[in-house]
Amino acid sequence: MDISESKDFIVSTSSLKEVRMFSREVFEKINIPQEQKDELVLAIAEAAQNIVKHGYKGIENTTDKMQIKISLNNNELEIGFFDKGKEVVPGNVQHRKLDDIKPGGLGTFFIKQIMDAAVFKKDQKGWVNHLVLSKKI
């Protein structure tokens, strides 16, 4: 079954629940184990959180939107994130070392654990950043 669904969200922590709801609704249509669906929802939520937390650091009450697009084509799941926050320098996106126990720095680690690839693309039109998470399912 092929899928392509997208939705815009206000860039805000209060949108994260809505992001999860959207993701869960899309994954309901895909026949994969619930455990894998939960992992994918976590990866999507972490990426959305990174936009709010880092892309819009120091910017409160923005009316900007971010767009999330979930596509499934021949068992290749691709999740696109578009935002107009600060431009991401891909080399600066790193998680903390796991043995350096301290709060923070785990979201990107979770994404890398769950997904096959996370790539920033330069093909965005009207957006600043375009992150693509992909996974064979």
Place this chain on the structure above:
Amino acid sequence: MTYKVTEEGNISTVFLNGEIDMDVIEQAKEVILPLIDAGKEVHLNLKDVSYMDSSGISVLIESHQKALELNSKVVVKEVSKSVLKVIMMAKLEQILNLE
């Protein structure tokens, strides 16, 4: 997220409920950290937490470390399956006091 706190001797048990993400972590910290500051042993009951992301994990780490600094402890109890998976993904099952 909702919560309930019960007291028994020097132990405060915080029953968290719902989904814990970046949007609610300040609320969670406002409940948990003052109890640790007050010298309580804090038990976090997570049986009704259906979802936790890296922000929630940060609250667990911060609470654990703050308690250690004050020679107290935080015990994480009745962790739901979905939250346990995230704790294990962060390789924290040997660090946090899980019961």
